[in-house]
Amino acid sequence: xxxxxxxxxxxxxxxxxxxxxxxxxxxxxxxxxxxxxxxxxxxxxxxxxxxxxxxxxxxxxxxxxxxxxxxxxxxxxxxxxxxxxxxxxxxxxxxxxxxxxxxxxxxxxxxxxxxxxxxxxxxxxxxxxxxxxxxxxxxxxxxxxxxxxxxxxxxxxxxxxxxxxxxxxxxxxxxxxxxxxxxxxxxxxxxxxxxxxxxxxxxxxxxxxxxxxxxxxxxxxxxxxxxxxxxxxxxxxxxxxxxxxxxxxxxxxxxxxxxxxxxxxxxxxxxxxxxxxxxxxxxxxxxxxxxxxxxxxxxxxxxxxxxxxxxxxxxxxxxxxxxxxxxxxxxxxxxxxxxxxxxxxxxxxxxxxxxxxxxxxxxxxxxxxxxxxxxxxxxxxxxxxxxxxxx
Amino acid sequence: xxxxxxxxxxxxxxxxxxxxxxxxxxxxxxxxxxxxxxxxxxxxxxxxxxxxxxxxxxxxxxxxxxxxxxxxxxxxxxxxxxxxxxxxxxxxxxxxxxxxxxxxxxxxxxxxxxxxxxxxxxxxxxxxxxxxxxxxxxxxxxxxxxxxxxxxxxxxxxxxxxxxxxxxxxxxxxxxxxxxxxxxxxxxxxxxxxxxxxxxxxxxxxxxxxxxxxxxxxxxxxxxxxxxxxxxxxxxxxxxxxxxxxxxxxxxxxxxxxxxxxxxxxxxxxxxxxxxxxxxxxxxxxxxxxxxxxxxxxxxxxxxxxxxxxxxxxxxxxxxxxxxxxxxxxxxxxxxxxxxxxxxxxxxxxxxxxxxxxxxxxxxxxxxxxxxxxxxxxxxxxxxxxxxxxxxxxxxxx
Numbered sequence: 001x002x003x004x005x006x007x008x009x010x011x012x013x014x015x016x017x018x019x020x021x022x023x024x025x026x027x028x029x030x031x032x033x034x035x036x037x038x039x040x041x042x043x044x045x046x047x048x049x050x051x052x053x054x055x056x057x058x059x060x061x062x063x064x065x066x067x068x069x070x071x072x073x074x075x076x077x078x079x080x081x082x083x084x085x086x087x088x089x090x091x092x093x094x095x096x097x098x099x100x101x102x103x104x105x106x107x108x109x110x111x112x113x114x115x116x117x118x119x120x121x122x123x124x125x126x127x128x129x130x131x132x133x134x135x136x137x138x139x140x141x142x143x144x145x146x147x148x149x150x151x152x153x154x155x156x157x158x159x160x161x162x163x164x165x166x167x168x169x170x171x172x173x174x175x176x177x178x179x180x181x182x183x184x185x186x187x188x189x190x191x192x193x194x195x196x197x198x199x200x201x202x203x204x205x206x207x208x209x210x211x212x213x214x215x216x217x218x219x220x221x222x223x224x225x226x227x228x229x230x231x232x233x234x235x236x237x238x239x240x241x242x243x244x245x246x247x248x249x250x251x252x253x254x255x256x257x258x259x260x261x262x263x264x265x266x267x268x269x270x271x272x273x274x275x276x277x278x279x280x281x282x283x284x285x286x287x288x289x290x291x292x293x294x295x296x297x298x299x300x301x302x303x304x305x306x307x308x309x310x311x312x313x314x315x316x317x318x319x320x321x322x323x324x325x326x327x328x329x330x331x332x333x334x335x336x337x338x339x340x341x342x343x344x345x346x347x348x349x350x351x352x353x354x355x356x357x358x359x360x361x362x363x364x365x366x367x368x369x370x371x372x373x374x375x376x377x378x379x380x381x382x383x384x385x386x387x388x389x390x391x
Numbered sequence: 392x393x394x395x396x397x398x399x400x401x402x403x404x405x406x407x408x409x410x411x412x413x414x415x416x417x418x419x420x421x422x423x424x425x426x427x428x429x430x431x432x433x434x435x436x437x438x439x440x441x442x443x444x445x446x447x448x449x450x451x452x453x454x455x456x457x458x459x460x461x462x463x464x465x466x467x468x469x470x471x472x473x474x475x476x477x478x479x480x481x482x483x484x485x486x487x488x489x490x491x492x493x494x495x496x497x498x499x500x501x502x503x504x505x506x507x508x509x510x511x512x513x514x515x516x517x518x519x520x521x522x523x524x525x526x527x528x529x530x531x532x533x534x535x536x537x538x539x540x541x542x543x544x545x546x547x548x549x550x551x552x553x554x555x556x557x558x559x560x561x562x563x564x565x566x567x568x569x570x571x572x573x574x575x576x577x578x579x580x581x582x583x584x585x586x587x588x589x590x591x592x593x594x595x596x597x598x599x600x601x602x603x604x605x606x607x608x609x610x611x612x613x614x615x616x617x618x619x620x621x622x623x624x625x626x627x628x629x630x631x632x633x634x635x636x637x638x639x640x641x642x643x644x645x646x647x648x649x650x651x652x653x654x655x656x657x658x659x660x661x662x663x664x665x666x667x668x669x670x671x672x673x674x675x676x677x678x679x680x681x682x683x684x685x686x687x688x689x690x691x692x693x694x695x696x697x698x699x700x701x702x703x704x705x706x707x708x709x710x711x712x713x714x715x716x717x718x719x720x721x722x723x724x725x726x727x728x729x730x731x732x733x734x735x736x737x738x739x740x741x742x743x744x745x746x747x748x749x750x751x752x753x754x755x756x757x758x759x760x761x762x763x764x765x766x767x768x769x770x771x772x773x774x775x776x777x778x779x780x781x782x783x784x785x786x787x788x789x
Contacts, residue, residue, distance in 0.1 A: 040536070042537075042538060042541035042542060043542075043584075043585070044535065044537060044578075044582060044583045044584045044585065047535040047536075047582045047583050047584065048581075048582045050535070051533070051534050051535060051582070054532065054533050055532060058532065077490065077492045077538060078492065078536050078537075078538055078541075080490065081489045081490060081492075081525075081533075081536050082533060082536060084488065084489060084490065085487055085489070085532070085533035086533075088486075088487055088488065089531070089532065092485060118490055122488075148466075149465070152466060187466055189466075316544075317545075318545055318571050319545075319570060319571045319593075320547075320548070320549060320569065320570045320571045321570065323548055323549035323550045323570070323595075324496070324498060324549045324550055325549075326496055326549070329496055329549060330494075
């Protein structure tokens with residue numbers, strides 16, 4: 001070894017020691033440390049204290065894992081990532097040191113659906129590192145789990161089995177498995193993989209209902225969006241929705257008309273079903289009936305700029321044109337009131353002339369935070385009532 | 392005190408061969424003093440090949456004896472990964488995962504892990520298309536986490552974001568620009584608090600900020616390039632120093648060499664900043680023949696290399712005079728890197744062209760297959776090339 005190499009190694013050791021020296025320990029209780037971690041916010045307030053708490057809590061024994069995982073439940077998304085880091089550090093050290101993990105407690109945590117889905121998934125991944133059998137043991141029972149990741153795994157297993165049986169000529173059994181898989185499927189790739197063979201088998205599927213798409217809208221327009229300026233112009237529907245009112249649009253008189261879509265993925269294609277307007281604003285409204293106040297998500301996909309109001313309150317807006325369209329492209333959390341909830345969607349088309357910039361369409365579905373459809377309690381209520389409502 | 396000085400000096404020497412961010416320590420794409428191989432294949436000059444846990448267009452970085460890499464995983468690309476590997480053996484030292492707090496949608500060719508991470512030699516700053524910014528120490532301990540979408544919920548692009556962070560002094564800087572909302576932000580490396588932020592023009596942009604070193608390191612500038620030009624800000628305060636107001640490319644990034652800023656604007660424009668660092672720079676030369684596609688321009692040994700489509704053009708960095716041009720084959724997303732007189736161009740199919748950087752004519756020295764889709768900009772350190780696909784990380788070494 002040359003003197004230079006020795007010096008470099010010495011320097012490396014010293015520098016690593018300096019960089020990894022633990023903070024002064026105060027022997028705080030895990031709950032206290034977790035509370036400190038949970039105090040981090042979006043402005044980075046609390047970050048230094050949280051970093052110290054992470055370092056101290058990460059040095060704890062594996063017995064603390066359940067406490068840390070349980071804390072995900074009321075942690076904000078940033079704090080949950082701090083807790084995730086703590087969990088992984090403890091587990092890495094335990095596995096490297098051949099220490100026992102609290103397997104039974106972790107498994108009980110995983111199957112208890114009242115815990116945070118991300119924490120349950122993390123616990124599952126931890127256990128899978130030391131016990132591969134839990135995949136076969138737990139995943140089949142997770143077809144209707146609140147965690148989309150668990151559901152996806154369970155659905156994937158059923159699809160794989162159904163495909164194999166179908167190839168082997170056991171179509172009836174395959175069909176049964178496909179239908180069972182559909183109960184848990186909310187990702188479009190899996191739904192497509194299920195729907196195609198089922199339809200070949202003669203099954204009739206209502207995919208818009210499966211996803212919770214809003215398929216009937218009253219639409220009025222076009223209003224002017226020359227140079228994209230209409231995005232921020234409050235045209236009459238933003239002030240009052242009266243489905244009988246005669247309005248004046250970009251091309252003259254405009255009135256609300258009912259449009260429906262039977263597209264599997266709830267796409268209402270303005271360009272094809274109405275007209276390929278350019279430099280245009282269209283307003284679309286429908287009503288969602290809720291039996292009781294509740295939180296849901298509106299999930300929207302569109303290649304066009306948009307604004308969304310629920311009961312007259314703007315809940316989100318995005319001024320992006322022709323950057324792709326995808327199921328669940330945008331997720332907007334909304335609190336509904338009991339009874340009728342008026343939905344107003346503003347969809348804007350720009351004036352680009354390229355072939356790839358001609359789509360003028362949208363899809364909206366309503367679901368819970370896990371992606372499972374939430375339907376209007378009145379099946380006919382997606383038809384807007386012909387009465388004046390305040391958006 | 393003497394011991395501390397000794398340690399500081401030794402650490403400086405130890406880390407001289409680091410590749411700490413997108414296109415290297417000074418965003419130059421040049422690895423001085425490194426001698427990586429010029430030929431390789433599936434069984435030749437591959438020191439190791441490691442499977443990865445997720446997708447990514449982000450490049451690897453190298454700090455001391457470790458390689459750091461980000462990936463994203465899951466149906467929605469919302470699982471964020473940071474992995475650390477041993478430079479010599481490829482053995483994974485640690486992996487950390489996080490849950491994205493912003494929008495993760497990307498074009499199918501992209502990934503949430505498209506920005507290359509950065510390091511100040513003590514910390515790793517992993518940034519993602521979802522605007523999650525994670526700071527870890529070199530051993531994987533979380534130091535702080537920012538979800539910038541909380542502040543700018545509309546700063547996203549449904550095709551995905553790509554701009555890589557840059558560390559200047561004790562400030563880490565991100566540039567996030569899209570049609571719907573745009574900003575740049577400087578954060579304190581120690582705790583992630585915001586030192587400054589500024590609204591940017593609302594245009595799609597995938598280029599990365601770079602450093603324009605100042606005589607006084609505390610006065611180094613960060614250069615933000617976008618559709619309306621290039622803005623120089625004091626890195627620590629965000630105070631605007633000067634602005635170049637000609638439209639500039641939105642994907643390839645600028646490069647600084649010998650105090651000249653080469654901007655992919657009007658083809659290529661060479662700017663000479665004023666001595667005081669505050670007055671508007673003068674244009675040394677510009678030439679619309681030297682436009683760039685996705686790969687960023689590279690300046691090496693007095694020559695500037697640009698790439699548009701499969702065509703590489705070599706010109707004199709002093710005056711823009713064309714020296715040679717060379718047609719390669721295929722599509723290129725990766726920016727080229729340079730070492731030991733050679734340029735390395737990784738095509739999207741994984742075929743790498745090694746090109747002689749100093750001859751009177753463009754000459755392909757070798758063509759080397761990896762048999763995988765390569766979209767990242769590789770790193771050079773330890774006389775080796777580190778490059779990743781969506782599935783693997785390679786160390787190409789003699």
